[in-house]
Amino acid sequence: MKPDRALLLHLAVIAALFAMQYVLPAYHQGNLARILVLATFATGYNILFGYTGLLSLGHALFFAAGMYGAGMTMRFLDWPALAAFPAGIVAATLLAGMIGALALRTTGVAFMIVTLMFAQAGYLTILYFNEFTRGDEGFVIVQATRNILGFDLSNDDVRFVAAWLIFSVGLLVALAVVRSRMGRVLVAIRENEERTRMLGFDPFPYKLSAVALSGAYAGAAGAAYALLFGSVGASFASIQYSIEPLLFVLLGGTGVVLGPLVGAIVIFYLIEYAREVTTAYLIVVGVALVLLILFARKGVLGSLRRRTDGWLP
């Protein structure tokens, strides 16, 4: 049997990420944990945007739904972290399914606007119920409750491994999805929806599944963020968190499974170093995007894929 080199590559990346905890100094290890959580968010977003061709500007809401789904059940219902984490995923997936069912009545720019409006409405709703959500200043999840099966998630090493685990599962699931029958249909919808319909596929359930699945990723990332870093707040539902996964995907490579990871690492450190130089650090991100559009429109890995016969999934 021919070795599955795509699978091997992804496993190698996962192994290399794991090894990073022994190589990196503590400060960068903490950064990488944060990057991996955000990359998980963007990996799901890539299924929707990169593979299905649907550009959502509202995924911050699903990230926040995961965050609040975990945070609120812990705060008000005293759920253990082990139950709160899936609660966050379920909350985000259901919300994404409902909003998707409505927003998918539109396409193109209208889809962007509708998802953006839902997310803004959600953001304002979190602030409106400030009494319960502590939306404006956020709330902290008590450190003692942030443990799963005896592992203290606030511990740097445990936190890194937890973030790595979530990202790894997310990456392998994404790889399986895009190489599955469903993945082929998603790409077909992106490439030519009308043609796909005339080949006997109803695009709607496929698109809705892509929205819900990307919502589940956003929820997992949001819940993980709450558990690993202990903070929950409305700012995570703001437009910035809808734009970030889009940037990661664009920079790393749309429609490449590993793209969001590369994008997340590059942009995170770009902002990190730009911040030391200037307060107008976003201008550096802007310049990077302009350069990207001029010289590597398919993103870092997207451009690389064109040189490798397209075997990179």
Next chain:
Amino acid sequence: MTLLSARNLVKDFGGLRAVNVEAFDLPAGEIRAVIGPNGAGKTTFVSLLCGRLPPSSGTIRFEDTDITRLPAHERVARGIAYTFQITSIYPNLSLLDNVMLPAQRRASLNGTADAAARAAEALERVGLTDRAQEMAGVQAYGHQRLLEVAMGLALSPKLLILDEPTQGLAEGEIETFIALIRDVAQDATVLLIEHNMSVVMALAERITVMNFGEVLAEGTPDEIRANTDVQTAYLGG
């Protein structure tokens, strides 16, 4: 046996009545050509049949079932395949992946696991097997047209609707194409919109002539050739 029939089928675009067909019957196993001057409503008419457009009024029956309200993808599931006038393929996918999609759809509808075999057979029938791994978008126009037909064939349709399939093909390619459609017609009914009269005369058992959205005449190629209304519509009165 009638495979497909339409009654009082009307499509209005604002104030324009693009299609107004009182009666259209297509027997199973026939190769039927639809001809008519530009703007006669041919593409709109077959778009109503395959479900790309909803009719303003009227009924369509397929295998004695009313399909007027069925969405396009469900009509495809029942055996109606449509190939586009303007080549509509997936340019960034390989030829094999292009035919894999409809092959998978048919396999899952039939509950069989023969998608790969179906896809290979569809490419074989149009003679594109050698190029299976190449990208569709870089193929010559003639090959893209053949791929378009192969995508229809991979669905194993009962009715294959071809919208101007030979448009833009070279003479030699048209010969191959005529042989292909004869082969397809062994086990499927073919409805063909076509401008090239030599293709129509070579293939069609019956011809429906449309003008201003209505059926002007219908008959065998010889009857149509002799019909003075048709001559007037084409040559001007």
